[in-house]
Amino acid sequence: MIPEHVALTELERDALTEIVNIGVSRAASSLRKMIGEQVLLTVPSVEVVSQRRAARLISEREVTDLVAVRQDFSGPFSGRALLIFPETNSLELVRAVTGGELTAEEVLEMEDEALAETGNVILNSCLATMANMLKRSLTMTIPEVLRGNGATLFEVDHGGEEGLVLFLYIDFAVRKRDIRGYIAMLMDIPSLETLKELLDEFIARVVGDDG
Amino acid sequence: MAERRAKDEQLRAVLAAAGASGSWDWEIATDRLFVDTRFAEVYGLDPAHLADGLPTSNFYSAIHPDDRPRIRIAVAGLLAGAEFFSKEFRVIDPSGNVLWMHGRGQSHWNEADEPVRFTGLLVDVTERKRAEEQLRIAQSAGGIGTFEYSDGFATVSVSHAFCRLLGLHPTDRLPVRTINAVQLEKGEPLIPCGGDAPMVDLLDGTFRIRRGDDGAERWIVRRGEIIRDSIGTGYRLLGAIYDITEAKRQEAELRALNETLEQRVEAAIAERQQAEEDLRQAQKMEAVGQLTGGIAHDFNNLLTIIMGSVDTARRRLDADADPRLRRSLDHAAKGAERAAALTHRLLAFSRRQPLNPRILEVPRLLAGMSDLLTRTITESVAIAIDVPDGLWQIEADPNQLENAILNLAVNARDAMPDGGALTIEARPRTFASAELPDDLRPGDYVAISVIDTGVGMEQATVAKIFDPFFTTKEVGKGTGLGLSMVYGFARQSGGAVTVESRLGIGTSVTLLLPRADALAEHEAAVVAATTEHGNANETILVVEDDDDVRAYTVGVLRELSYRVIEAHDGTSALRLLDKQDQPITLLITDVVMPHMSGNELAQTARERQPGLKVLYTSGYTRDAIMHDGRLDAGVELLAKPFTFEMLAGKVREVLDR
Numbered sequence: 001m002i003p004e005h006v007a008l009t010e011l012e013r014d015a016l017t018e019i020v021n022i023g024v025s026r027a028a029s030s031l032r033k034m035i036g037e038q039v040l041l042t043v044p045s046v047e048v049v050s051q052r053r054a055a056r057l058i059s060e061r062e063v064t065d066l067v068a069v070r071q072d073f074s075g076p077f078s079g080r081a082l083l084i085f086p087e088t089n090s091l092e093l094v095r096a097v098t099g100g101e102l103t104a105e106e107v108l109e110m111e112d113e114a115l116a117e118t119g120n121v122i123l124n125s126c127l128a129t130m131a132n133m134l135k136r137s138l139t140m141t142i143p144e145v146l147r148g149n150g151a152t153l154f155e156v157d158h159g160g161e162e163g164l165v166l167f168l169y170i171d172f173a174v175r176k177r178d179i180r181g182y183i184a185m186l187m188d189i190p191s192l193e194t195l196k197e198l199l200d201e202f203i204a205r206v207v208g209d210d211g
Numbered sequence: 212m213a214e215r216r217a218k219d220e221q222l223r224a225v226l227a228a229a230g231a232s233g234s235w236d237w238e239i240a241t242d243r244l245f246v247d248t249r250f251a252e253v254y255g256l257d258p259a260h261l262a263d264g265l266p267t268s269n270f271y272s273a274i275h276p277d278d279r280p281r282i283r284i285a286v287a288g289l290l291a292g293a294e295f296f297s298k299e300f301r302v303i304d305p306s307g308n309v310l311w312m313h314g315r316g317q318s319h320w321n322e323a324d325e326p327v328r329f330t331g332l333l334v335d336v337t338e339r340k341r342a343e344e345q346l347r348i349a350q351s352a353g354g355i356g357t358f359e360y361s362d363g364f365a366t367v368s369v370s371h372a373f374c375r376l377l378g379l380h381p382t383d384r385l386p387v388r389t390i391n392a393v394q395l396e397k398g399e400p401l402i403p404c405g406g407d408a409p410m411v412d413l414l415d416g417t418f419r420i421r422r423g424d425d426g427a428e429r430w431i432v433r434r435g436e437i438i439r440d441s442i443g444t445g446y447r448l449l450g451a452i453y454d455i456t457e458a459k460r461q462e463a464e465l466r467a468l469n470e471t472l473e474q475r476v477e478a479a480i481a482e483r484q485q486a487e488e489d490l491r492q493a494q495k496m497e498a499v500g501q502l503t504g505g506i507a508h509d510f511n512n513l514l515t516i517i518m519g520s521v522d523t524a525r526r527r528l529d530a531d532a533d534p535r536l537r538r539s540l541d542h543a544a545k546g547a548e549r550a551a552a553l554t555h556r557l558l559a560f561s562r563r564q565p566l567n568p569r570i571l572e573v574p575r576l577l578a579g580m581s582d583l584l585t586r587t588i589t590e591s592v593a594i595a596i597d598v599p600d601g602l603w604q605i606e607a608d609p610n611q612l613e614n615a616i617l618n619l620a621v622n623a624r625d626a627m628p629d630g631g632a633l634t635i636e637a638r639p640r641t642f643a644s645a646e647l648p649d650d651l652r653p654g655d656y657v658a659i660s661v662i663d664t665g666v667g668m669e670q671a672t673v674a675k676i677f678d679p680f681f682t683t684k685e686v687g688k689g690t691g692l693g694l695s696m697v698y699g700f701a702r703q704s705g706g707a708v709t710v711e712s713r714l715g716i717g718t719s720v721t722l723l724l725p726r727a728d729a730l731a732e733h734e735a736a737v738v739a740a741t742t743e744h745g746n747a748n749e750t751i752l753v754v755e756d757d758d759d760v761r762a763y764t765v766g767v768l769r770e771l772s773y774r775v776i777e778a779h780d781g782t783s784a785l786r787l788l789d790k791q792d793q794p795i796t797l798l799i800t801d802v803v804m805p806h807m808s809g810n811e812l813a814q815t816a817r818e819r820q821p822g823l824k825v826l827y828t829s830g831y832t833r834d835a836i837m838h839d840g841r842l843d844a845g846v847e848l849l850a851k852p853f854t855f856e857m858l859a860g861k862v863r864e865v866l867d868r
Contacts, residue, residue, distance in 0.1 A: 014281055018288035025294040029324055042295070045382055133291055169384075171366065180365045180386055206287040207280040 511830025
């Protein structure tokens with residue numbers, strides 16, 4: 001169960017979706033420039049779930065192993081951002097990003113590098129936009145590629161106090177390839193509380209008297 | 212400027228033709244909003260100011276207050292760098308109507324990736340929205356979820372009802388795999404895609420799923436169409452799903468009910484057939500009984516004549532007569548005796564046998580039966596008779612008791628097809644009121660038990676074994692009357708029958724017969740009487756409608772030195788009685804006679820000559836001189852056929868009493 005005080009209201013979810021959309025729009029723009037092709041990135045929805053639920057959710061939806069690009073962030077709210085693809089999609093993504101001129105072996109060689117770079121663009125844009133829109137600053141670590149299933153990626157087995165996961169679905173369309181992925185931001189409850197406060201501030205600024 | 216306006220007019224005309232309800236152009240740098248006349252109409256803005264642009268706050272002015280925050284957030288996203296705007300919201304037009312608008316827009320960036328303009332179209336989707344609302348209500352009311360999947364995509368557009376049906380978190384889009392993962396059986400996927408692409412145009416199918424949220428197993432029906440309206444091989448799947456678990460369950464219930472209905476009907480028919488079979492059996496037995504009784508009556512008369520005549524012939528035979536003649540007469544007598552025994556069995560079988568209870572000693576009776584038992588019971592069954600010394604006497608019909616024990620022994624034998632042990636034991640039992648089987652009176656009883664080590668019976672079978680016609684034997688092997696006769700006999704004799712049986716262990720049937728106080732009559736006394744003769748002072752009136760039987764009877768009695776008078780029916784017998792100078796000592800009368808029965812005759816005769824002794828003869832007694840199958844007290848019966856010695860003995864016994 002998600003504690004009542006960190007559950008997002010509909011408006012907060014709208015705001016966060018919009019902020020992440022700004023982030024992925026920027027990422028799409030960057031990717032377009034990188035590969036010279038149309039790249040569309042949208043985030044249809046956002047939800048806050050427990051770590052365990054996030055692991056179950058992703059295992060339910062993805063039968064194959066997963067590949068993730070991870071970046072930790074810290075600031076007023078801290079946590080770990082993951083860009084997650086089903087493993088079958090990751091080569092597809094690499095091929096899409098590299099433009100299909102590479103041989104299969106080259107793709108395999110380049111996979112981690114290409115994934116890290118793509119992930120960095122997307123996660124960076126999202127986190128930077130969030131920081132920017134919420135008028136705070138965040139620092140981020142360099143990207144790292146991980147492989148595993150839902151449970152290992154969400155560190156369900158680590159015990160201790162269970163954190164929460166901000167779970168975002170993203171749809172990629174690159175060179176007519178459809179690639180689905182997820183952005184997950186693992187945060188502890190205090191961080192999520194801060195995020196919620198910042199979102200409320202953002203909403204108040206934007207909506208003004210209409211709120 | 213004029214050029215731009217002309218271009219704008221042109222654009223507006225195109226947009227209007229395209230069904231747009233208005234367009235906007237939000238200049239971010241100047242913070243001005245340019246709208247077309249249609250936009251202004253919907254929003255109720257003064258058309259005079261359109262050319263110079265309006266403050267951007269006008270964008271929200273006509274938006275329904277409830278939708279305004281949402282739209283402000285979305286626009287804020289656009290202004291901050293999001294690319295696309297696609298929102299539905301309500302607008303209140305100048306006349307107060309609420310219109311649903313779909314605003315679709317895009318941000319335009321400069322070289323520095325900074326958003327400079329935000330343009331878009333308003334499309335009136337009120338009707339669509341209403342249709343959607345109707346659809347949504349139809350979906351939730353009807354429990355129908357819809358989906359649309361375009362070939363090549365990884366996700367499916369779904370309705371919330373669709374998600375709820377599959378137990379998934381309500382959303383507008385779901386990955387194909389997520390949907391297909393709820394299926395319990397491999398096979399055709401719920402959403403076919405890629406290599407699973409369907410070749411047919413219809414999407415009908417039934418699927419068993421496990422709901423994502425509660426793990427419940429459900430049956431889902433999918434109906435839909437494959438629409439090939441795009442170029443090439445592309446297609447769209449458009450369909451609906453609904454839950455038929457309840458229908459399936461009811462169907463299964465109905466089927467089960469139908470099946471059990473058949474079973475119930477079968478059982479009822481079987482029961483009825485059984486009842487009909489029982490009835491047929493009963494009618495058969497009744498008919499056989501009638502027939503047997505009738506035959507026995509005539510047959511016994513004939514046997515009386517044959518046995519009597521052979522008897523007489525043997526007695527008249529000289530000592531030096533041809534031994535072959537004596538042998539032939541002996542054979543004839545033996546044959547007649549066998550015929551008499553057969554008739555006796557027929558009568559017992561048809562339950563026409565009167566009970567003739569006597570004081571009995573069970574050990575003697577059982578000892579006398581051992582030969583018969585050994586012959587009846589197969590060698591693979593060991594027979595043991597266990598009777599303690601000094602057992603109480605009982606009062607019962609010895610023939611019937613023998614029959615009952617034999618019956619139980621035969622049942623015991625049949626229960627041990629593979630051999631075993633048969634024990635017949637007798638024990639004294641005293642019952643206090645609390646522990647009485649059936650409605651026995653408290654007191655002393657002799658318990659005669661027939662115990663086998665056979666297959667045993669279930670309790671349900673034990674409960675029924677005394678029912679007439681109930682038999683565990685195959686059709687034709689048993690009459691189903693044996694135990695009911697045993698039971699009837701025990702009850703008639705003031706006793707009871709109890710049964711204990713355990714499957715695989717064996718069965719024990721116990722006859723409880725009341726203890727008798729009087730001393731047992733010794734048959735030796737009867738045998739001793741057979742040689743006694745009469746004298747001419749003793750007048751016997753013989754009444755018999757069968758001339759030959761009468762002649763034989765009279766002949767025997769005269770040979771025994773009695774004075775005998777005879778009559779062929781009751782009326783002439785009464786006349787003779789009246790005419791006699793000296794009283795009649797004994798009336799011997801047949802029971803079954805035309806016009807006046809032996810019983811009626813005896814009653815009338817006794818009115819005229821009180822204390823007259825009466826001896827009935829009969830081959831078949833019916834109820835004429837019996838009550839509840841027992842002879843009335845003081846009534847003496849000589850069963851046909853009878854021999855010289857039997858008649859002599861019985862007559863002497865009655866006269867001397």
